[in-house]
Amino acid sequence: MNTTGTPGVFHGRLASLALRFTAKCFPVCLGPRRRALGGSTIDDSTSHAVSIRRGAYLSPYDRAVYMIERLLRLPSISTYLYPILIDENIGSTGQYKDPTVPLKTLFDHGYTLNILLNELESPFVSTINLYERVDEPGYQKHQAKLFWRGCVDAGLALPEVLDRLGEAEWVSGRGGFDLALVTVVGIIDILQERGRLGSPDPRYIKPRSIYPAARAAHGAPRHLVLAAELAQTEVAYMQDLEQLAGFAKRVRAQLDCDGSDVDTVVIFGHVDQLLALHSKFSMRVQYLAGMPADQQFFDSIYDDLLGEFDVYSSFCASREHAQRAYAAALPILKQINCGGLDPVFDVTSLFMRPVQRLAQYPILFQSIVDALCDSCSSLSLEDKSKRILVIKSMYRAMRHSKRILSRANEATREAINQVNCTSFFDRIDSSLASDLSEQAVGRLMTSGKVSAKSTRDYEELEAYLFTGSLVLCKAVDPAQSSRSSMFRRTLSSLHMTIKASSMHTKLEDRRRSGSSVSSSTLHTRSPTPDDCAGECPTPARTNCEFQLPTINTNDSPPLISPPTKLLSSYASLVSLRDKPSPIIRFTSSVDVTISESECHGQSKSRLTRLCAREQYPTGAISQISQVHELNGTVRLTIQIMMANGSEKMLVFRRLTQETAAIWVRMLKRTVPLVPVEDENAAQNAYHCLHVNPRFSKAVLGRSIAV
Structure with missing residues (x-):
């Protein structure tokens, strides 16, 4: 099956395909993604947070259904895929159907992927023998290895894929399936450009009849419109999660190359888990929203997923810490190619989307319940019994969503309490630390x-x-209490210095006159303006070893103008004591000198006690x-x-x-x-x-x- 083609033309197509493949699988290397699906170009980039473009976005559910539709247009693959599709449709016993299940079954048969690869007829792909080792137990694994080696030779996959073929968890897990899915998309794109895709066989059941889409026609009942709104908002939420996860992947790759010490685990630690959860949850929501009203048992979408919803508790509890870490790392993140996202506005709003979405589920389910109850009056008795079953299912779904929201709120409150408890014991008076211990x-x-x-x-x-x-x-506030106590201590010391200086002067006068000193002479009389009619000495020429304070009220006019006379009088200090003064500087006293900037710095650095x-x-x-x-x-x-x-x-x-x-x-x-x-x-x-x-x-x- 190795047919000779035109090497130059085909090599150019392979280069274009490799570029598209790299953009899908490794978005850290490129900017906004653009992929061709069915001849239409899809722009995955976003604009400003207030006007996010949601263009032609395909959710994981729609991607899987669209993939099945395209594969059925290849005769060599449809003969294998259609029986798998029918078997999955008949054998499914759950309340919902997952369109990725038949694709996984198809991909597990390695020879079907090799058939698809040989459809390229590329000289760069060696002929793959579909019957090689068919009798051996490891036949399927061997065929899978042949497929990936052929993809690497054709430029459809990076050589690093070959290193992971020995990991059974990756090959059979989500990582191997996702990579196989985008690789098959690239192969089908080339085949479609060549015109190799035919029309669907009319005998086949259309995939949309098995996996319906939620579309509420004009004039549809309100409960169907609300169910469609639930599916549409879930698709929009999936797009936001994929954008956030793509940004996180770019950041991790860039910071790993630069050797930066930014802790991406703290910032983006739960984004991948949220995306993995809603990749499954959104498929269930879209499937049930497209079903008739009497079959919309929405409580089944939470089956075996309630434990995984605990990731919301972890996300909400660490969101404040993650946002602070993101804000601290923002100068570095602005230099990274964000894929069309604004790291200041778009990414910050995307961080809030999980919290907002979690609070929307109970409201949407309650609205659907109210609409179903309102429409019960016009139904027959048999239809009412069916409708009651659906209403009960909606109530159970609403209780599940409320319980998940309550757990997330409790986890958030517990995280806040831990911070507040630590702050409480740091701020409490030390004398009460023994009485108010944590134990x-x-x-x-x-x-x-x-x-x-x-x-x-x-x-x-x-x-x-x-x-x-x-x-x-x-x-x-320790800063205010220390300033007020300092002010009182300083005024008291100034008062005592004035009294001591005045008493020393009177003692000298009495000694010179030869009179005795009684206890009454120790009390000084405050000088009056008449006493200082002549030259009054300035503070620098007196025996007082201080300079009167200057009032600083943050660039406001001084409360008291510096007097030209009587600067050392006790009356001036009394009047100064009665005036409100926010900040006082004593320039000649080293132990009490404090500047305005120092006051503000101390008030910011000290915790409120x-x-x-x-x-x-x-x-x-x-x-x-x-x-x-x-x-x-x-x-x-x-x-x-x-x-x-x-x-x-x-x-x-x-x-x-x-x-x-x-x-x-x-x-x-x-x-x-x-x-x-x-x-x-x-x-x-x-x-x-x-x-x-x-x-x-x-x-x-x-x-x-x-």
């Missing part, structure tokens, strides 16, 4: 800034709920009350029974509904709380009361059975 208070459940009141008025505090304690802290105001054991919480106020906020009241029999009440006000719900949920996880129905709750739907059964008799006068 004593337990695990952090939630935290936040609240407006709280216990025995005092409402204060802006930071509340930390641990499994063992509820701690209320007041944030204290925490001073514990209240600490209550969580086991002493007797009840919590949640009240929705008229201004849209929530007031949360926590009642605490102390060990000495006294009762404490803690009130959080101006909480958002989301924040209040988190606090109530975390309190219920920490303390056994039971909801109580009372008269107030019946009259006011915005009031909720939970009581600890341990204190129920003291609170309600009766015991509550759990």
Whole structure:
């Protein structure tokens, strides 16, 4: 089958094919990908994040179906593929059908790939004997090796492929199948350019009848339109994941060549897992969305994939850390060929897509359920029974999606709690470190800034709920406290220096006059303007070893103009003490001299300290009350029974509904709380009361059975 052709022309086509093949399999080497599928050019590049072009994009599901349609147009392959296709269609017992299954079966028969390769009739491909070693056990593996060697000789694959033929996991796994798929696409492209693809045999069943596409016609029922929207948005999400994974692959390859120390595992550690998950999940969604309404059992799309959805928990928990690492590495990433993506806008928005998509699934499933319920009234009794089965399936799919979203939220909150817990013990007053140790208070459940009141008025505090304690802290800026205390100490020392200098002068006068010194002479009289009618000495000529401060209020006019007289008077210091002065510089005193830039630098470098105001054991919480106020906020009241029999009440006000719900949920996880129905709750739907059964008799006068 080795037919002589035109070497020059064919070599040029092979070069073009090798370029397309490299762009598909190794996008790190090229820019925006352009591939020819059925004579149409597809641009995989994207523009700015606000206007991403979704042109002629084919999802993995559509690619597989389109591949089957093209292969059936080759008589030498269709005779092998069509029976496989029919067998897979009849033998499939699941609720969905995967179009890649018949392709995998076809590719596992190595001789079928060699038939396709020999269709090229290339002088660069040696004739492959399809019956070589047919009686040996390793016949299929041998045929696969012949195929890949022929692809390397023809320039359809890189020589590195031959090094991986010994890896059984790669050959039979996803990597080998994906590479075989794009290689077959390249071969079919050349055959189509030569006009070797014929028309489909009319006796064959069309692949789209087995693997339908989700298309909602004009005027279709709303539940079908929503199912089609679910499939379309899933395809768009797959495109975003592929773009993000392609960008990650380019970055890894470039940084490996440059030897950069950027940690790509932290930034892109879960992208490939998300892509692998949705390559399977999107096929199921597209297949079921194209089925009739009575066969759309969407709960089956989560079969054997619920464990793989845990990757969202890991992704969401590490997203903040990954984004910070990405922002730090952005100057390096801007220099890499991003394949048409803007690393500042597009890639940053793509990082948010998994979080957004995860929150969309419950909403879409709920919308489909509502539309199905609304359309039940016009159905017959038999159709209603079928529709009920579909609605139950939708409910199960919605519960699966909510459970996955809840786990992702919990993982994110746990990661935030770990950071906040570390920050708490770093910022807490050192004198309380023994009382508030990590072993004593337990695990952090939630935290936040609240407006709280216990025995005092409402204060802006930071509340930390641990499994063992509820701690209320007041944030204290160490820079401000140190400046204020320094100001007071400096004024006090200046005051004492003035008094000592004045007393020394009077002692000298009394000594010269020969009079005695009594205790009353130690108190000095502040000089008046009349006392200094003549020349008044400046501070540099007096016995005081300091220079009066200059006021610096961040380039604002000075609060006090430097006096020309009486610079050493005590009255001037008294007036200076009464004036607000944010920053004061004493230029002649080395130990208290501080510049404006140093003040700002110290305030940025130092953490805001925490001073514990209240600490209550969580086991002493007797009840919590949640009240929705008229201004849209929530007031949360926590009642605490102390060990000495006294009762404490803690009130959080101006909480958002989301924040209040988190606090109530975390309190219920920490303390056994039971909801109580009372008269107030019946009259006011915005009031909720939970009581600890341990204190129920003291609170309600009766015991509550759990």
